[in-house]
Amino acid sequence: MSLCLQARKLSCERDDRSLFKGLDLDIRSGEIVRIEGPNGSGKTSLLKILSGQLSDYEGELFWNGAAMKSVREHFLANLLYLGHAPGIKSGLSPLENLAWYQALSGESSEGKGGEEQRLEALEQVGLAGFEDIPAGQLSAGQQRRVALARLTLTPRALWVLDEPFTAIDRHGVAALERQLIEHAQAGGCVLVTTHHELAASTPIRRIALG
């Protein structure tokens, strides 16, 4: 089954300002969709609406052809959302942070298997050796990498990433770009906002707001 997220006649107003109006979107397997626009044009609001967090919008959302409201659980089980704030607890180590996300995805985070997966995911984002340091002592970029480790730790079909490149160094950006492309090629789909210029070879669809 391929996945498909659709929006029909989406309109959103914030503080009496219309952010977008009558927006129609089709996002399917194998696509990287980049939402563009100047600051304050409603990119984050659009991502939050599409990931089911905001409800003050007009229009309709469909997940695999069914109205979002009726299939919300199935949608959430396939969604990975990374917001502006990385969602990393500064008092917990990267391993402990990931253990919570692992458990939220319905997998037991205990035992050898769970921990090995977490260590592997952290190694992939270049945080080997930082597993047990409280996240509060890591740099902003490293904290963001902990959040990005979720991409490998809990495989989901739909990635919604709000400014995922923030605070990441050049190598990290290249690796993340590769990861996005690989995910799309594997049949997943990526919805991303960024001010960062993606490599020209990246096959992306652009949606301009504002």
Next chain:
Amino acid sequence: MQETGLQETGSHSSSHSSSSSSLYGADATADVLPVPLLEHKGGLMIAVKATLVRDLTLLLRRRGEVLNPLVFFALVITLFPIAISPDPELLATIAPGLLWVAALLAALLSLDSLFRSDYDDGSLEQLLLAPQPLAALSVAKVAVHWLLTGLPLALMAPLLGIMLALPVGSYAVLALSLALGTASLSLIGAIGAALTVGLARGGVLLSLLVLPLYIPVLIFGAGAVQAAILGDGVSAHLAILGALLAASLMSAPWAIAASLRISING
């Protein structure tokens, strides 16, 4: 693949057929999908347990936050005999009310931080996006709050009761009534905390919102201790406290979940 993009409402063309038959299959990528669509696996107990463990670890690492309400409780109770009178008879009459009011305010003080740090670092968004029911996950958070605030307050109260010349026979009732009562206070207060988490200074509003709802718990809690001192039966008071707890357990989780959604929307 059809072109999509920003379209004005008026120019919305009919090229989008939203009949479900065209949405399934049809796609070239349909037969190769190594990233499988997952069915929601449940795993509610796993998620609740992980949330409990996470919040307990976090709070035990920030001991200051846990100790704050306890220190407040001890300070208030210590000051009363000094300020009013050391007369044991007078103190014993006002002790149940004093202990209960001080414990209630101590619990109220600690409520503001219940969802605050999760809101600030983005974990709250993630909690809301978990496929598990939000009501169950927020109960886990409230349970941690009670374990590290309400329960210690209840255990500490008999010690402070000694300072107020509380008759020995009422210690157990005091601790039990506080343990039952603070559980309701945590549940009810969490609704207010969830509603005000998006506000920069929600503290005062939070108190105004939840204090009226605290009053029944206060009346029957202090009443139980009073009855124990007078030698009357305490079971009626405790039963009502238990009923209040049962009612809050039934309704508060949904209210907390709905309030969190409202706050995140704002």
